[in-house]
Amino acid sequence: MGPYPITNKALMTQADNLKRIWSTLEKVPAGKVVSYGQLADLAGLPGRARLAARALRLAPAERALPWFRVIGANGRISIPKESSGYQRQMERLRAEGVMVNNGRVKMSEYQWQPDLSELLWQLNF
DNA sequence: TGCGTGACGTTTG
DNA sequence: GCAAACGCCACGC
Numbered sequence: 588m589g590p591y592p593i594t595n596k597a598l599m600t601q602a603d604n605l606k607r608i609w610s611t612l613e614k615v616p617a618g619k620v621v622s623y624g625q626l627a628d629l630a631g632l633p634g635r636a637r638l639a640a641r642a643l644r645l646a647p648a649e650r651a652l653p654w655f656r657v658i659g660a661n662g663r664i665s666i667p668k669e670s671s672g673y674q675r676q677m678e679r680l681r682a683e684g685v686m687v688n689n690g691r692v693k694m695s696e697y698q699w700q701p702d703l704s705e706l707l708w709q710l711n712f
Numbered sequence: 713t714g715c716g717t718g719a720c721g722t723t724t725g
Numbered sequence: 726g727c728a729a730a731c732g733c734c735a736c737g738c
Contacts, residue, residue: 601735623720634733636720641735643719657719665719672719714738721732 607631607712608642614709615656617683619699620692622660629706640665655679656699664690 611630615621621629624636632638643654655676659665666672668690677687685697 604735624722627720634721637718637733638720638735640719654719659719660721667719670719676719716738717736718734723731724729725727 603712604630604632604635604638605642605645607710608639609646609650609652610710610712611706612642612652612654612657614701614706615653615699617653617656618685618697620656620658620680620685620694620697621699622694623657623665624660625698626657629701631712636660658692660694662692662694664692 607630608626611626612621615626622636623639624634627633627635627639630639639657643652643657646652646654658676664673664676664687666676673690677690680687680692685692
């Protein structure tokens with residue numbers, strides 16, 4: 588967390604950006620999913636979907652973030668289907684009641700739609 | 713100093 | 726549904 592809570596590029600370090608994304612990800616409730624772009628948006632980093640993806644790769648394991656609740660905006664799991672991560676993600680999602688068919692989730696049903704003012708209140712970057 | 717590469721996204725055809 | 730063309734930008738080389 589930098590000294591300034593505003594997305595002023597000149598004052599935000601990459602470490603700050605990653606922390607913002609991780610903090611926001613922690614707020615995604617079980618049984619719901621968010622897209623990479625949505626996660627970045629909610630973290631105050633509009634248009635930074637790729638950064639959200641990067642943040643997941645770099646996420647510290649001990650933080651136990653719900654990385655599996657992040658999928659592509661098209662509702663598909665974005666990890667190569669031949670990878671073990673693909674299977675793990677599908678299992679974790681199903682374990683909390685999310686229906687996954689052919690690596691795909693129905694966004695209209697499972698996408699998290701947080702109350703923005705409430706989220707802003709909870710987050711303390 | 714480029715330049716290619718990404719667990720990405722939107723628009724257009 | 727699919728593919729191409731952009732847009733985005735941190736990072737490694």
